[in-house]
Amino acid sequence: MTVVGTTQSAAQSDVQITATDTAVGGQFSQPVSVIVPSQIATPHPQPSQTVTGVNVAINACKSPVAAGIGTNDSLYTDYSIHMTITVWDQFGTPVGDLYAGAAVLEPYQSIYIPINQSLTSGSTYTDPFGPGYISVASLPQNDPRVAAWPSQPLGPFPITTQTPTTPVQVDGFPIGTISTRTWTSTSPNTVTVTWP
Amino acid sequence: MYRKLYKPFAIATLVFSWNLVFLSGKPGRTGALFSASGDDEVQVRQLLAEVGSKNGVTFTIEEALLKGGAMDHIRSSRHRTPPEGTGLKAVLDDLSQSVPNFTWYGDPNNPKIIHIVDDHLLRRQGYALDRVIDEIDFSGTVIELVDAIGSKGIPVSAGGPMGTDDLLSLDGVTRVQVKGKGLRVRDVLSDFVSLDGRGPILWTAETHVDGLDQTSYIRFRGASLRKPTPNR
Numbered sequence: 001m002t003v004v005g006t007t008q009s010a011a012q013s014d015v016q017i018t019a020t021d022t023a024v025g026g027q028f029s030q031p032v033s034v035i036v037p038s039q040i041a042t043p044h045p046q047p048s049q050t051v052t053g054v055n056v057a058i059n060a061c062k063s064p065v066a067a068g069i070g071t072n073d074s075l076y077t078d079y080s081i082h083m084t085i086t087v088w089d090q091f092g093t094p095v096g097d098l099y100a101g102a103a104v105l106e107p108y109q110s111i112y113i114p115i116n117q118s119l120t121s122g123s124t125y126t127d128p129f130g131p132g133y134i135s136v137a138s139l140p141q142n143d144p145r146v147a148a149w150p151s152q153p154l155g156p157f158p159i160t161t162q163t164p165t166t167p168v169q170v171d172g173f174p175i176g177t178i179s180t181r182t183w184t185s186t187s188p189n190t191v192t193v194t195w196p
Numbered sequence: 197m198y199r200k201l202y203k204p205f206a207i208a209t210l211v212f213s214w215n216l217v218f219l220s221g222k223p224g225r226t227g228a229l230f231s232a233s234g235d236d237e238v239q240v241r242q243l244l245a246e247v248g249s250k251n252g253v254t255f256t257i258e259e260a261l262l263k264g265g266a267m268d269h270i271r272s273s274r275h276r277t278p279p280e281g282t283g284l285k286a287v288l289d290d291l292s293q294s295v296p297n298f299t300w301y302g303d304p305n306n307p308k309i310i311h312i313v314d315d316h317l318l319r320r321q322g323y324a325l326d327r328v329i330d331e332i333d334f335s336g337t338v339i340e341l342v343d344a345i346g347s348k349g350i351p352v353s354a355g356g357p358m359g360t361d362d363l364l365s366l367d368g369v370t371r372v373q374v375k376g377k378g379l380r381v382r383d384v385l386s387d388f389v390s391l392d393g394r395g396p397i398l399w400t401a402e403t404h405v406d407g408l409d410q411t412s413y414i415r416f417r418g419a420s421l422r423k424p425t426p427n428r
Contacts, residue, residue, distance in 0.1 A: 003219055004220060006221070008221045015219070034219045034221045035219065036221040064363050065363065065364055066363045066368075067365075068364075068365060068369060068417075069339075069366060069369065076358075098220045099220060109394075109395040115364070128360045130360060131357060131359055132357070132358055133357050133358065134355035134356060137339045137355050138368040156357075159263070160261065160265065160266065161264075161266045162266060162267050162272065162362075163266070164268070164359065165272075166361055171220075179238070179242070183359065186264075
């Protein structure tokens, strides 16, 4: 049996479900909670590591996602850290496997679109975060340079820092706006994430 | 691509037990994309998105790259949330006071465009966006437009350093037609692209100011979700 709540629980077990056995007239009631993805778990991960870089042809269907380049590919050297983000429910506990496979979404203009990552049964998703370098901004996917890109020399490692603002949803539920997370890249090939 | 937009739903299997039972829920309205959410400060990029949307204007942002410094130092600067009803000019003037190197002016050809320029780049000799193109007759995507400008010996690129979050908003599909003589690069990038349905940031340009690399890295942002209608 599949049941979907219509309103998220404000308190644990604040909804009652009653099942009736019409054959014998018996009833069974059970308190339940309607759980939604609601927040990013704390403490926030703040990794620092050496990154080797990898050449990837990115587009709207890849991760990291480039939603606005249509059916073409960008030739990108990815130096990001693939962070593991844990999602909690409105009560501050992992959402468990209820939303396993749910899409993680971020805004493209005013519409939320998939970043091509999904929630695991352990309430986590992978979030590529960090620097990279675009060598060719847009190429048709059948251009031979796309297929050859993974084995080409890496693009330069940028020495810089960035603090983006990223509202995030899981399965359509807002889990917060990330606006204090910073990546900083330093020589040689080190990326550090701070997230106060 | 835009026909495949994600439509949220949630289904879960209900498991009866004597322990607590958890159901999934259906998402409701999410409200404004950006909000201060109780904080007194927001990033400039959030503020610009809000005032741009409220006032029907679009911004271009030219930022200076200092060695090892932030590639988004204007956009990521934090600013107090202005009181409700604060006018556009008041917000921008306030940002000029509080955000280092923040200058702004209205586009001379289109009142719906406001240019934000890091003052490191003002009066910078040879600065790509101040260069004048003798003649241009172009039709193609905005990425190809940047390449076409670069092919005239002007140091611009649609590639270069870019963080993972910036990739999401990269626009590579908008088509544009540009024809004219004696046009400034900034005007070529701004005045021929339909603003209809676009996001609050038309493009950003990042330029090193402390090394040999004079290239301005130009990224168009937030392609229109509607069919284009030329604005010029």
